[in-house]
Amino acid sequence: MIGRRTLGVALAGFTALAALSTVAHAADDWRKQVPVFRVGILGGENEADRLKNYACFKEHMESRLGVPVELYPASDYAGVMQGLISKNLEYASLGSSGYAGISIQEPEAVEPIVTTEQVDGSLGYYSVLYVxxxxxxxxxxDLKGKTLAFADPNSTSGYLVPSYELKQQGYTADKFFGKTGFAGGHEQGVVAVLNKQYDAGVTWTSGVGDEAKGYSRGNLRKMVDKGALDMKDIRIIWKSNRITNGPVVVRKDVPQELKDLVRGVLVSLPLEDRPCAEAVAGGKLNGFQPIGHDFYKTIIEMRRELQKARRG
Incomplete structure (x- = not known):
């Protein structure tokens, strides 16, 4: 006869085996649902640089997830947004306005999991207007009647916030400036101003750190680091209020285990491979912090107002 203690041990063993089997089965299940993890990369700089910056990230993700990771650099912000909505992408790092646009169009499409923490501990950055x-x-x-380059219609710092805040200050873009246009991205906007195609442009920056190096993080920093910009060649003449750092999002319908794994990779990335984290983040950072939908309510309402104004 099997004693109670022996039977208890045996049952515990069977329970543990069953639990392990369940975990393994669950793992198999999500990998069957998501056999390839597709990452959308926003426009804003040339495709080769974007793929180079994400190469290490791809390796880290493949190692942790155990499925192939594919990178999709879009020509503009809308391409990534539509890729997420249409379920052709699982993951992207968005600006706040891009996330707001998706949330308004398809509230159940994506879920924010982390955002970037700047070197000063803040979770925000700035839009700047430069000449x-x-x-x-x-x-x-001084720019009355002159030309202004926005970055992208779905960019937070390259369109939404400067349009909104300049209007609040009495400078309605389509009335104050002689002409406005979209340069096709942040880097392209700076190049257009340097080449005298526009008198001024707007872009994003952390606003902290050494100005001569393009600050700690942002488009200016990326351009300085790769030798595409000398900060002595531009002058910043306007800065927005602080903007919420954009979220890293995953599709809301992917398995929770996958969401948790992705969040874990990002939170640990600055500790395991800081150069890789900085390449993905566009400069220096403290790390990635978990974040939720409510963090972006102000930007969502700002985008709603802009859409109403357009229709009006």
Missing amino acids: RADSSYQSVE
Whole structure:
């Protein structure tokens, strides 16, 4: 006869085996649902640089997830947004406005999992308006009737926030400036201003750190680091209020285990491979912090207002 203690041990063993089997089965299940993890990369700089910056991230993700990771650099922000909505992508790092746009169009499409923490501990950054350093423009007022390059219609710092805040300050873009246009991305906007195709442009920056190096993080920092910009060639004449750092999102319908694994990779990445984390984040950072939908409510309402104004 089997004693109670022996039977208890045996039952515990069977329970543990069953639990392990369940975990293994669950793992198999999510990998069957998501056999390839597809990552959308926003436009804003040339495709080769974007793929180079994400190469290490791809390796880390493949190692931890155990499935192939494919990178999809889009020509603009809308391409990534539609890729997520249409379920052709599982993951992307978005700006706040891009996330707001998806949330308004398809509330159940994506879920924010982390955002970037700046070197000063904040979870925000800034939009800045810049001109050539050798121009005569010293303030926004000096740009009346001049030309302004926005980055992308779905960019937070490259369109939504500067449009909204400049209007609040009495500079309605389509009335104050002689012409506005979209450069096709943040880097392209800076190049267009340097080449005198536009008098001014807007882009994003952490706003902290060494200005001569393009600050700690942002488009200016990325351009300085790769030798595409000398900060002496531009002058910043306007800065927005602080903007919420954009979220890393995954599709809301992917398995929770996958979401948890992806969040874990990102949170640990600055500790395991800081150069890789900085390449993905676009400069120096403290790390990645878990975040939720409520963090972006202000930007969502701002985008709603902009859409209403357009329809009006």
